[in-house]
Amino acid sequence: MKILIAASEAFPFCKTGGLADVTGALAQVFSRTDGAEVVLFLPRYRNVGGGAFSPKAAGGSFLIPVGNRMETATMSRVQWGKVAVYFIENPKFFDRPGLYRTAQGDYEDNDERFIFFSRAVLEGAKFIGFKPDVIHCHDWQTGLVPAYLRTLYRIDSFYAKTASVFTIHNIAYQGMFPKETLLKAGFSWLDFTPDKLEYYGGVNFMKSALVFADLVTTVSPTYASEIQFRPEFGHGMEGVLRHRTADLFGILNGIDEEIWDPATDTFLERGYELKSFQRGKAACKKALQKELGLEENKDLILAGVVSRLDRQKGLDVLLRAAGDFTDKMQFVVLGAGDPGLSDAFGALAAAHPKRVAFRAAFDEALAHKIYGGSDIFVMPSRFEPCGLSQMISMRYGSLPVVTRTGGLKDTVLYNGEPKDSNGFAIDYADEGQLRSVLGHIVSLYGWRENWNMMVRNAMKGDFAWGKSAEAYLKLFNIAAQRRQL
Ligand code: ADP
Numbered sequence: 065m066k067i068l069i070a071a072s073e074a075f076p077f078c079k080t081g082g083l084a085d086v087t088g089a090l091a092q093v094f095s096r097t098d099g100a101e102v103v104l105f106l107p108r109y110r111n112v113g114g115g116a117f118s119p120k121a122a123g124g125s126f127l128i129p130v131g132n133r134m135e136t137a138t139m140s141r142v143q144w145g146k147v148a149v150y151f152i153e154n155p156k157f158f159d160r161p162g163l164y165r166t167a168q169g170d171y172e173d174n175d176e177r178f179i180f181f182s183r184a185v186l187e188g189a190k191f192i193g194f195k196p197d198v199i200h201c202h203d204w205q206t207g208l209v210p211a212y213l214r215t216l217y218r219i220d221s222f223y224a225k226t227a228s229v230f231t232i233h234n235i236a237y238q239g240m241f242p243k244e245t246l247l248k249a250g251f252s253w254l255d256f257t258p259d260k261l262e263y264y265g266g267v268n269f270m271k272s273a274l275v276f277a278d279l280v281t282t283v284s285p286t287y288a289s290e291i292q293f294r295p296e297f298g299h300g301m302e303g304v305l306r307h308r309t310a311d312l313f314g315i316l317n318g319i320d321e322e323i324w325d326p327a328t329d330t331f332l333e334r335g336y337e338l339k340s341f342q343r344g345k346a347a348c349k350k351a352l353q354k355e356l357g358l359e360e361n362k363d364l365i366l367a368g369v370v371s372r373l374d375r376q377k378g379l380d381v382l383l384r385a386a387g388d389f390t391d392k393m394q395f396v397v398l399g400a401g402d403p404g405l406s407d408a409f410g411a412l413a414a415a416h417p418k419r420v421a422f423r424a425a426f427d428e429a430l431a432h433k434i435y436g437g438s439d440i441f442v443m444p445s446r447f448e449p450c451g452l453s454q455m456i457s458m459r460y461g462s463l464p465v466v467t468r469t470g471g472l473k474d475t476v477l478y479n480g481e482p483k484d485s486n487g488f489a490i491d492y493a494d495e496g497q498l499r500s501v502l503g504h505i506v507s508l509y510g511w512r513e514n515w516n517m518m519v520r521n522a523m524k525g526d527f528a529w530g531k532s533a534e535a536y537l538k539l540f541n542i543a544a545q546r547r548q549l
């Protein structure tokens with residue numbers, strides 16, 4: 065089976081969040097399946113993989129219409145294991161400091177950037193003669209690909225048998241633009257109807273995918289249900305999703321168990337596995353406390369956060385609760401995003417320099433050290449399509465403290481019985497509930513046997529991609545078969 069993955073980010077080439085971890089991992093996992101051939105298309109942003117890769121030019125250039133202009137696309141390529149990675153190049157669109165935005169907000173031409181990318185993927189695949197059985201698209205940035213396949217490219221024999229599968233990673237970001245975007249994308253006004261491309265008088269890239277993709281998936285079973293039946297989760301897409309309920313599947317993400325392995329993690333002060341976690345984690349905790357200038361005290365519970373600073377993550381709730389726990393706990397927060405939240409965490413750290421450390425950055429190395437050195441990992445999300453951080457923290461023996469939503473609900477088990485629990489959960493991102501569970505954690509921490517039992521449960525969890533990758537491949541086959549008819 066020939067699989068083309070189109071995405072706006074993939075680790076280790078470009079990353080702003082979990083989307084990149086997932087697209088990168090899936091490309092690798094699919095490519096190791098018998099009979100699968102995988103190509104991954106990405107935009108060529110500034111500084112691919114921090115300079116660790118040197119993509120080589122791949123052939124000539126081709127023109128992509130954007131409105132009434134023609135924009136030039138060139139391609140470059142790296143071989144990444146069995147995956148051929150193609151970068152779509154156009155410096156005007158992609159050679160910028162950020163992937164989607166600056167601190168001031170989204171790039172104003174994001175519609176043009178991802179129209180260009182989506183069409184260039186379809187033209188690029190032809191250019192290299194890769195005729196996919198399935199195109200797997202991710203989030204709104206590639207939402208127009210399924211729509212192009214069923215409109216402008218419907219009569220293109222190259223794609224006559226190509227199916228599309230669209231994965232929703234976060235429905236809170238939809239790519240909504242005014243109706244002029246329709247012309248920039250080259251669609252016909254005939255398709256500008258509410259059952260196709262129109263969305264409240266404008267164009268919505270995610271909705272276009274939900275309408276036109278052969279199958280739709282999202283990244284956990286609970287989120288699949290939340291977005292269909294609960295407006296506060298569906299962000300206006302509930303109706304469209306329910307219309308496609310028979311074609312919508314929730315497949316839980318995995319984590320890359322090679323990248324996230326406390327036994328071999330070179331960022332850690334000392335590696336550890338299930339048998340040796342107590343000594344290993346103690347060494348990692350001490351090193352983390354030292355690096356961040358915190359009090360080096362093994363008896364204080366160290367609470368870690370590695371996150372985008374965004375309303376989604378509920379960290380404003382942690383911020384309000386944390387001040388009351390600085391006598392028994394330490395907080396280490398690594399997070400980039402919302403400037404208000406960033407200032408507030410900075411102020412909390414300044415007020416309690418030995419108990420709270422805050423780093424406003426995207427820092428791969430420090431992230432690993434926090435997963436390794438923390439006792440608990442706080443993630444009180446308002447919604448969470450899947451969440452990878454809670455799975456990573458469990459693998460590193462740091463007990464997640466989460467809300468019962470989306471993938472958090474599907475992965476963190478907490479019923480008050482240590483033997484059946486691998487973390488802690490509250491119902492909502494609510495300050496009172498968070499205070500109460502943190503209070504419980506403070507008392508439980510003294511009961512080392514129970515605590516260690518939970519750590520073991522967490523570390524024993526199966527977070528590998530195996531089962532989920534199989535589920536995707538099954539769906540790819542179904543989608544491809546439908547196109548053969
Ligand atoms: P989301 O995709 O919503 O941001 P996930 O939990 O799915 O949340 O994935 C987040 C990924 O990004 C994890 O790999 C996490 O370690 C990483 N990450 C988030 N913020 C940072 C940061 N400031 N520095 C380093 N890594 C980060």
Ligand code: GLC
Nearest residue numbers: 082083233448449450451452
């Ligand atoms: C999104 C979601 C997150 C999910 C990730 C990967 O960024 O916010 O919950 O884990 O995508 O699917």
